[in-house]
Amino acid sequence: MIGEKIQIQNLHVGVxxxxxxxxxxxxxxxxxxxxxxxxxxxxxxxxxxxLMGSPEYEVRGGSIEVYNPSQPSFPTKGRGDTxxxxxxxxxxxxxxxxxxxxxxxxxxxxxxxxxxxLRTIYNIHLKQTQPEVRxxxxxxxxxxxxxxxxxxxxxxxxxxxxxxxxxxxxxxxKIEILQMKLIGPKYIILDEIDSGLDIDxxxxxxxxxxxxxxxxxxxxxxxxxxxxxxxxxxxxxxxxEKGKVVEHGGKEVIEKVKEGGYR
Ligand SMILES: Nc1ncnc2c1ncn2[C@@H]1O[C@H](COP(=O)(O)OP(=O)(O)OP(=O)(O)O)[C@@H](O)[C@H]1O
Ligand SMILES: [Mg+2]
Numbered sequence: 361m362i363g364e365k366i367q368i369q370n371l372h373v374g375v376x377x378x379x380x381x382x383x384x385x386x387x388x389x390x391x392x393x394x395x396x397x398x399x400x401x402x403x404x405x406x407x408x409x410x411l412m413g414s415p416e417y418e419v420r421g422g423s424i425e426v427y428n429p430s431q432p433s434f435p436t437k438g439r440g441d442t443x444x445x446x447x448x449x450x451x452x453x454x455x456x457x458x459x460x461x462x463x464x465x466x467x468x469x470x471x472x473x474x475x476x477x478l479r480t481i482y483n484i485h486l487k488q489t490q491p492e493v494r495x496x497x498x499x500x501x502x503x504x505x506x507x508x509x510x511x512x513x514x515x516x517x518x519x520x521x522x523x524x525x526x527x528x529x530x531x532x533x534k535i536e537i538l539q540m541k542l543i544g545p546k547y548i549i550l551d552e553i554d555s556g557l558d559i560d561x562x563x564x565x566x567x568x569x570x571x572x573x574x575x576x577x578x579x580x581x582x583x584x585x586x587x588x589x590x591x592x593x594x595x596x597x598x599x600x601e602k603g604k605v606v607e608h609g610g611k612e613v614i615e616k617v618k619e620g621g622y623r
Contacts, residue, residue, distance in 0.1 A: 361441055364390035364428045366411070366459075366547055371422035373410050373603075380406045382603040383422070390546055393573065393592055394580045395614065398600035399622045404582045405464050407600070408549045412461040413451040423447060426457045456488055458546025460539075462553050464582075466532040468524040474535065475519035478505065478542060485543040512538055512568070530561030537568045548572075549580045554588045566591035586618060 366388045373381035381403050388394055396404050410417050411424065423445050446454055469477075475498070483495040496504055502519065509516055512534050524532050533553060540548060550569070554562055570591045573579050579592050597614055599607035601622070607613055 362427060364426075364430060364546070367423075367425045367427060368411075369423050369425070371407075371410070371424065372420040373406060373417050374420050375417055379420075380417070380603050381410070384600075384603065384605055386598050386605055386608070388547055388578050388580060390578050391575050392578055392595040394578065395589065395594040395597045396580060396582045396600065397597060397613070397617055397622075402600040403603040404600055405551055406603075408461055408464075408551045408582065411454075411547075411549060412459060413446070413449060413454045419447050429457050452484075455543075455545070458544075458577075459549070460543075460545030460547065461549045462533075462536045462551060464551040464555070466524055466527075466536070468522070468526070470522050470525055472523045473519070474521055474523050475502065475505070477523050478519075478538070481539060482542050508538055508541055512541075513564075514538065529556040530558065530565070533557065533561070533565045534568075537565065537572070540572055544577075546577050547580065548577060549582070551582045552584065553581075554583055554585055562587070586614060589614065 368384055368386050371381050371384040372379065384403075384407060396407070398404050406417060410419060424447050426444050426446055428442050429444065444457070446457065446459075479496060479498060479501040482501070486493055486495060505519070506516070508514075509519075514531075514534055518527075518531070518535075521527075524535065527535065536553075553565065553569075557565060566588055569579065569588075573592055579594075581588060581592060581594060583589070594611065594614075597607075597609055597611065598605050599613060599617065599622070
């Protein structure tokens with residue numbers, strides 16, 4: 361049996377008459393880290409949103425397959441490979457396969473308190489991974505979350521604020537990392553997580569990502585800067601252009617782009 365991975369084959373995606381992704385092929389093997397590069401408008405965010413299941417985009421061809429997911433709710437059968445095409449699944453279902461997206465533009469959601477949001481995603485995660493454990497009440501959750509807040513230096517007053525509403529760039533990123541810590545995703549897509557942070561906030565976020573990274577997850581970094589790659593080491597690099605993968609290789613690809621741009 362082969363290991364866990366996400367395999368994207370000949371993926372075509374569009375909106376209206378616009379064809380944005382034009383036959384993307386790539387693979388994310390669990391345990392390896394990746395970097396997705398490409399000029400503005402090459403399709404990186406579209407690919408991330410489509411992986412997460414955004415209803416904004418229409419998948420017009422190809423497949424996104426998860427191989428051998430090992431979540432307890434999806435036991436692998438027998439000795440063969442389990443392969444699931446997730447194209448028709450909702451974002452919630454995809455998160456059960458361990459897919460997590462940190463948005464380029466983090467949405468602000470009025471009317472949903474941070475504490476309720478975090479409690480909900482944690483309880484869903486609990487139900488999937490440990491169905492025998494009772495879900496946490498608001499009261500218990502507020503105590504449960506304290507060490508996480510302390511570790512990430514997040515002021516508890518944030519719990520009573522609306523999700524991301526008026527949060528600074530750095531605060532939004534810390535909340536995303538808090539979510540990662542709570543639910544332990546496997547495939548973590550970071551769409552320009554390094555944009556708009558001051559130097560200290562960037563360092564803290566990068567260190568936290570480094571501490572989250574392990575053999576049992578994959579960090580997929582989309583970036584226009586390269587400093588983050590000094591914290592999270594990548595194994596493979598894909599370069600997108602006009603909705604296609606035009607280059608795939610090891611870290612040498614980063615050096616090439618750093619020196620010569622996307623010519
Ligand atoms: N909802 C949409 N409707 C129409 N066009 C879209 C939509 N979303 C993306 N596009 C177009 O698809 C192309 C790819 O956009 P995308 O945001 O994926 O690029 P990107 O590689 O993430 O760029 P950047 O590095 O600037 O973030 C762009 O031309 C963009 O205008
Ligand atoms: Mg983008």
